[in-house]
Amino acid sequence: SVGLDARGAFVGTPRQEIVMTDLGADPSARARRLVVGDDTLTITGIPFTFSLAVRGSDAARHHAARYDAATQTWVRAEPTPVPQEP
Secondary structure, eight states: OOEEOTTSOEESOOOOOOOGGGGTOOTTEEEEEEEEOSSEEEEEEEEOOSOOSOOOGGGOEEEEEEEETTTTEEEEEOOOOOOOOO
16 A cells, blocks of 8 residues: 555555465465455455466455554454355
8 A cells, every 4th residue: 555645646655565365365366356344354365376267256265354553554354244246
């Protein structure tokens, strides 16, 4: 992420917010969908095995985080149900 000023211009230097493997994702997983709440983040990850063929919806997994305002970091959380994609 990077901070924004009142006009939407970048302020400061970019920082890495989260690493999917810290949330329990397989190292080959790639983010497919992000769902952001007030202080939550759910990442739907799918395995990436260098193939463009989709293995099916059963391959997708949800990885959840919550924002800790005190430390300004994302920490692992239990996933909440996410509506299925059409």
